[in-house]
Amino acid sequence: MNEEWCMACGDDTGKGKCGFGGRDDTENGDRTAKGGINKDRLDPKYSPHHHLHYNAYYGARKATENFLEAEELKNIFIPMFGLVKRYQASFGFVIDDTGSMGPIIAQVRKACIDITTNVLGTANAPSNYILVTFNDPEKHRHRLTTENGVDMISELDNITVNGGGDCPEYAMSGLQKAVELCKDKSTIFFYTDAPAKDASEHQTVIDAVNRKQIDLRLFLQEPLCTGRIKGASGDRIKRDVGSYAYSLVTEGTGGTIYRFNTAELGDIIRQITEEIFPSATATVDIIKLYTMDDNSMLFPVDKMMKNVKITVVGAFSKNEVDVESPYGSIMTSVNTSVLFESPDKVVITVLKPTAGMYKLIRTGNRQWSVSITAQTSIDFHYAITEQADDGHLNKVSGNPIEGGRYTLFFTVFNLPVGMNASSVRLKTRNSTTNYLNLIQVPGDFDSTYFLSTNLTSDGKILSEYN
Secondary structure, three states, rough: OOHHOOOOOOOOOOOOHHHOOOOOHHHOOOOOOHHHHHHHHOOOOOOOOOHHHHHHHHHHHHHHHHHHHHHHHHHHHHHHHOOOOOOEEEEEEEOEEEEEHOOOOOHHHHHHHHHHHHHHHOOOOEEEEEEEEEOOOOOOEEEEOOHHHHHHHHHHHHHEOOOOOOOOOOOHHHHHHHHHHOOOOOEEEEEEOOEEEOOOHHHHHHHHHHHHEEEEEEEEEOOOOOOOOOOOOOOOOOOOOHHHHHHHHHHHHHHEEEEHHHHHHHHHHHHHHHHOOOOEEEEEEEEEEEOOOOOOEEEEEOOEEEEEEEEOOOOHHHHEEEEEEOOEEEOOOOOEEEEEEEOOOOEEEEEEEOEEEEEEEEEEOOOOOOOOOOOEHHHHHHEEEEEEOOEEEEOOOOOOOOOOEEEEEEEOOOOOOOEEEEEEEEEEEEEEEEEEEEEEOOOOOOOOOEEEEOOOOEEEEEEEEO
């Protein structure tokens, strides 16, 4: 309450409080308080600010309407977008490295490297990375704790399997060690193809995870192994009830189980990355360079990009890939990092790039498939809704129907000061582009927008900023 509304707090009252005003305001020496805050009547004798009462009433009513609108929109936005963001304290990787993992260990390594690469050099990078492996008879092995994502990528790339191909393994021990090493509110990614040999320790894991509020993501090869049948050739057989420990852990912690086969793991990781990382991965360009094509290609980088990842399938080594800066010089290891190198694939990241036009140069003559992506602190999510008979807006699954009327909601994260979302660009299959103005949602969600329109065709939705 400001001084204008508290003039009854003078020295003559001796009460140390603001006067309310009116005949019942006996706390102020049985007198009408000067400048009191009485709102019960329009008589200026008792209500000195009577001329502002209706303004206050309409202001309060409008604020209530805005609040109720925001509360209604929360019922839409939170289930659709998962608006609660997590501070990524640590990333923990827990990996089964027994011999039975041999057929999938390369895909698991790649999945963990992709997770690390996606956040490297961005606001979503964790404060540190932790790698724990588990085996049998070795219960767990703490391989690395580091703040350097590139060092973690190198260590992940060096994981090999060892030991027998039998099942089950000391999975709970591996999880316990990772939770012990991680900071509060961290995310742990766990990979195995076997039931837990130490399933009886599941409650210890649950208690530790809940104590530190860990976001637990369990990846289970489907089907889980149960060991080898006598005389069998080594093929997998269906999992036994020993896998129940993973279900108990996720139920007790609010974690998630992902059951996958080898081909699905990459797609699952991409979906999870979009779900838990508010920073967006923007595709800058995708191109094929055939042997007869020119050996260079240009690609733009703007000031919003935190790092650029160049994935070249077809390059024999990093020596076949050069990146030229906007200043015309070939970039060196000072400004680039080779995240991954194999006889047929090279991944290079340009950290903290300068805005401008870059050039990717092929020094050999092999055919390339190139994907250039970038991290940006700005991200957005969208949802298409339609009105039901009861007036509620329901999220549309799949493509909207041509000619239907829909309300589109957008939540834009991490907009810099002075930048605002103004319109959305709808691009149809026949390349027709329409720009539609966005309306900002009132209330707490100052980065949430919507528009209502009749869609003439389904299309890809892209945000435009000014």
